[in-house]
Amino acid sequence: MAAVAEHFEHGADVGVRGRGATPAEAFAGAAAALTSLWASDPGSIRPDVEETIRCEAGDLERLLVAFLDELIYLFAARRLLFARFDVEIRASPEGPARLVAKGRGERYDAARHESTVEPKGATLTALRVASERGGWVAQCVVDV
Amino acid sequence: MFREAGPNLWELPKTGRMRVPGLLYASRPLVEGLDAKVREQLANVAALPGIVGAAYAMPDAHWGYGFPIGGVAAFDPDDGGIVSAGGVGFDISCGVRTYRTGVKEADLLDRLESLATDLYRSVPAGVGSEGALRLSRRELDEVLVHGARWAVGRGFGEESELAFVEERGRMRGADPTKVSDRAKERQLGEIGTLGSGNHYLELQVADRVYDERTARVFGLAEGDLLVTIHCGSRGLGHQIGTDYLKVLGAAGPRHGIVLPDRELACAPIRSVEGQDYLGAMRAAINCALANRQVVGHLVREAFARSLPEARLSLLYDVSHNTCKEETHVVAGASRRLFVHRKGATRAFGPGHPEVPERYRSAGQPVLVGGTMGTYSFVLAGTETAAARSFSSSCHGAGRQMSRMQAKRTWRGGALIEELGSRGILIKAHSASGAAEEAPGAYKDVEEVARVAEEAGLSSRVARLRPIACVKG
Numbered sequence: 001m002a003a004v005a006e007h008f009e010h011g012a013d014v015g016v017r018g019r020g021a022t023p024a025e026a027f028a029g030a031a032a033a034l035t036s037l038w039a040s041d042p043g044s045i046r047p048d049v050e051e052t053i054r055c056e057a058g059d060l061e062r063l064l065v066a067f068l069d070e071l072i073y074l075f076a077a078r079r080l081l082f083a084r085f086d087v088e089i090r091a092s093p094e095g096p097a098r099l100v101a102k103g104r105g106e107r108y109d110a111a112r113h114e115s116t117v118e119p120k121g122a123t124l125t126a127l128r129v130a131s132e133r134g135g136w137v138a139q140c141v142v143d144v
Numbered sequence: 145m146f147r148e149a150g151p152n153l154w155e156l157p158k159t160g161r162m163r164v165p166g167l168l169y170a171s172r173p174l175v176e177g178l179d180a181k182v183r184e185q186l187a188n189v190a191a192l193p194g195i196v197g198a199a200y201a202m203p204d205a206h207w208g209y210g211f212p213i214g215g216v217a218a219f220d221p222d223d224g225g226i227v228s229a230g231g232v233g234f235d236i237s238c239g240v241r242t243y244r245t246g247v248k249e250a251d252l253l254d255r256l257e258s259l260a261t262d263l264y265r266s267v268p269a270g271v272g273s274e275g276a277l278r279l280s281r282r283e284l285d286e287v288l289v290h291g292a293r294w295a296v297g298r299g300f301g302e303e304s305e306l307a308f309v310e311e312r313g314r315m316r317g318a319d320p321t322k323v324s325d326r327a328k329e330r331q332l333g334e335i336g337t338l339g340s341g342n343h344y345l346e347l348q349v350a351d352r353v354y355d356e357r358t359a360r361v362f363g364l365a366e367g368d369l370l371v372t373i374h375c376g377s378r379g380l381g382h383q384i385g386t387d388y389l390k391v392l393g394a395a396g397p398r399h400g401i402v403l404p405d406r407e408l409a410c411a412p413i414r415s416v417e418g419q420d421y422l423g424a425m426r427a428a429i430n431c432a433l434a435n436r437q438v439v440g441h442l443v444r445e446a447f448a449r450s451l452p453e454a455r456l457s458l459l460y461d462v463s464h465n466t467c468k469e470e471t472h473v474v475a476g477a478s479r480r481l482f483v484h485r486k487g488a489t490r491a492f493g494p495g496h497p498e499v500p501e502r503y504r505s506a507g508q509p510v511l512v513g514g515t516m517g518t519y520s521f522v523l524a525g526t527e528t529a530a531a532r533s534f535s536s537s538c539h540g541a542g543r544q545m546s547r548m549q550a551k552r553t554w555r556g557g558a559l560i561e562e563l564g565s566r567g568i569l570i571k572a573h574s575a576s577g578a579a580e581e582a583p584g585a586y587k588d589v590e591e592v593a594r595v596a597e598e599a600g601l602s603s604r605v606a607r608l609r610p611i612a613c614v615k616g
Contacts, residue, residue, distance in 0.1 A: 014546075076382075077379075116576045
């Protein structure tokens with residue numbers, strides 16, 4: 001099962017959701033859903049440069065917010081967009097949840113990447129990372 | 145459930161963990177169109193420690209994060225009161241700045257297109273846009289301490305304008321050392337940019353005057369051309385929101401605060417974390433004030449090129465997403481309170497010392513940004529709002545349809561064409577972004593302004609009809 005990226009409704013903003021066989025795949029899907037706000041056609045992003053992203057949080061849900069916030073920061077500070085991610089997650093009930101993601105992408109180009117809104121931050125609204133129907137879902141609302 | 149408690153007033157009675165009731169100012173049609181989440185969020189706010197009076201929702205209220213958008217709540221530090229990042233929002237001090245131009249719509253003749261094109265080209269806007277200024281870290285710290293005053297010092301606008309900006313252009317108590325490196329990094333190239341989403345730059349005509357006397361005090365008359373900027377603290381404010389959602393989220397439980405919704409992330413005002421957030425949030429207010437001051441200067445330069453007889457003078461500059469320490473009289477006693485306004489406008493009445501001297505007899509201008517296809521409003525603060533909403537009023541039309549639904553309903557190109565046929569020229573950096581901002585995605589702003597007046601929160605002075613809009 002490959003990662004699935006989708007958006008969901010929110011009053012003023014937009015929800016990003018990923019689905020996959022594992023939490024890591026679901027996270028990659030959520031990241032792709034976020035990325036498509038900057039570039040509506042993810043195929044328009046060239047996988048030219050690699051960036052490693054590391055995050056840590058108290059639980060899986062907070063880890064998702066930290067990961068998406070990291071992507072928002074990388075866009076805001078360095079205009080980086082990613083065509084794909086390889087995500088690894090280590091989580092145990094006792095300790096913090098950790099993520100290492102390798103993203104391949106390029107710098108944003110307004111001429112090629114059609115965007116409508118600028119994500120400001122991942123929120124805790126509708127935040128959920130859970131196993132569902134034999135797979136995993138990872139989602140939250142993003143303030144735009 | 146909301147209980148009708150008077151004309152345009154709905155009460156959410158105190159139940160469960162609520163410390164105070166919730167109060168919503170709305171007409172029946174606005175209540176019927178209200179997102180059910182607003183009720184839930186208002187009840188959650190009413191349960192926070194140290195809340196005074198009631199948790200309020202303005203007529204344009206809709207579902208936000210933690211607090212509803214259009215939410216107002218005041219907290220007393222002497223009573224364990226809190227400060228909440230969710231009560232301010234991500235786009236700290238997002239606000240509206242309106243200039244008189246000294247010319248009438250009729251004076252534009254055939255120059256609207258060239259003026260709008262000039263504005264579109266000279267004010268950086270849209271996703272990923274950068275300003276002409278690239279600040280050093282040291283200079284950014286100056287921005288964070290001095291706000292619009294920094295901008296004026298750099299030659300962006302006149303000293304005399306500062307009297308017409310809230311806090312006279314500089315929010316006191318800002319502490320740049322409480323702003324993360326990341327937040328600063330996000331801002332280095334973003335001063336003087338409009339942003340995207342619901343941010344805009346609009347040419348407007350005062351097409352209806354409700355109150356001649358106040359309009360005269362505000363320097364407004366029917367047929368006047370105005371220009372309005374809607375933008376905020378850009379990347380810096382967003383990152384502070386992100387950073388402190390974590391800091392305050394972890395602080396609350398340490399101070400024994402049990403939250404019904406983790407998005408309310410808060411700490412006592414009198415705590416290290418609370419003070420740190422206030423210092424950072426005030427720095428973001430200064431960032432927004434400086435940003436609108438620089439954008440205003442770019443607008444003035446465009447006018448000088450394309451409509452040289454215009455003389456831009458600042459009507460006022462309001463901020464929508466803030467927490468400010470203010471004096472309010474509660475049950476006959478004067479108290480220092482921390483008033484959160486999230487998607488709400490401060491609306492001080494006549495005689496208030498914070499209202500610029502020129503307007504003091506009339507009350508503070510309350511600038512309400514509507515949609516690109518309907519209207520915006522200039523209201524004036526009232527004395528009655530002091531007791532009804534801690535001197536607060538509505539801030540805009542308020543969304544009633546999600547962005548996804550709006551994009552399914554309208555196509556950007558067709559919408560821009562339709563608005564053009566109605567005499568509204570749209571210059572959009574993103575066509576689908578324009579579709580998300582379709583006028584039909586918002587509540588009826590005329591109803592919102594009417595209710596704000598009938599509820600005594602502010603009184604209508606003039607209605608502004610858009611004739612050209614630059615969308616980020």
